[in-house]
Amino acid sequence: MFFSKRALGLELSNERARFVLLSGKKDTLCLNAFSEASFPVDTLKFSLREEGILNRDVFVSTIRKLHHSLLPHVKQVSLSIPDSTGRVMLLDVETRFKSKAEGIDIIRWKLKKSFPFDINEAQLDYQVIREKETGEVSLLVSLIAKPVVRQIEDLLAEAGLEPNRIDFTTFNLYSLFSQRLDLAENSLLVAFHESAVGILIFHEGKLEFYRAKEVSGGIREANRIYREINNSFLVFKEKTPGRLPNEAFCVYSGDDAEVFCALIEEATGLDPVLLDAERVITRSKSSDINQKTLRHFAAALGAATRNL
16 A cells, blocks of 8 residues: 655744645645644744744644644644745855855855854855856855754754754745746746745746845735835846846735736736646645635645655
8 A cells, every 4th residue: 555645834923833734746735634823922023133932832832732633643844934034145156165064164254244143153054056157156045043943943843843844935935836937947936925025036947036025014015015026126137137037926825816916017017827826736625725725824835845
């Protein structure tokens, strides 16, 4: 008898926790179970530099209860946290690295004077985007303060979980729809989830631009959202003339997707394709979730796909 692999995803925000349990493969994702709960006020407040879980006991008990409600009990979990919890940047360095460790050392040296806290107290990872003929290397670099990530890992372990992957919301949303997005070489992705807008621009299949910004108030702050998208698009246009995307995609977790799509079209001149979780996720008979609710779980779903 063959058993389908199962993967657990968890999204954490200041307001709530969302779990999903997936099975299958990247091209045949099935939602087996889900759970969510809101945190009491002042339980969690994500910070760039300091530990963000203010009420440890409430956090652990909430996570433990949600996890126990999912069957079967998968312990290994992939985690999604807000982009504002850390820093993500595209960085060019002059030489190629002989090893991963050497690359991390060079990046720390290059960033030590421009980062808002001690770079040696940051957990750092990177991915090579492209190697140029000149010998330069373009990197996608992510950093998060060690106390922040250490507290999250420790308290999830206390709740009975084994965190093995942690990434930011925008990239987990990308992961959920990666099979579709990877077909487009020159494209724009704009995501709006939990009051944050994330913008990714790709050229020849390589990431060329990233920006994430908190926008409290949701779609009611349409003017601010428009400015973020428009300004990002103009910056990219000025910096890389001749590399404009010819396709646009969007992810939106609210109920006014048409309004959000219209903002993107007005800001960029591109008619975006709305990516909906329902199109890439099938639901087991035991998973009673509607399309509207499923949309809110997109970041947790994307996190879970990383373990499939």
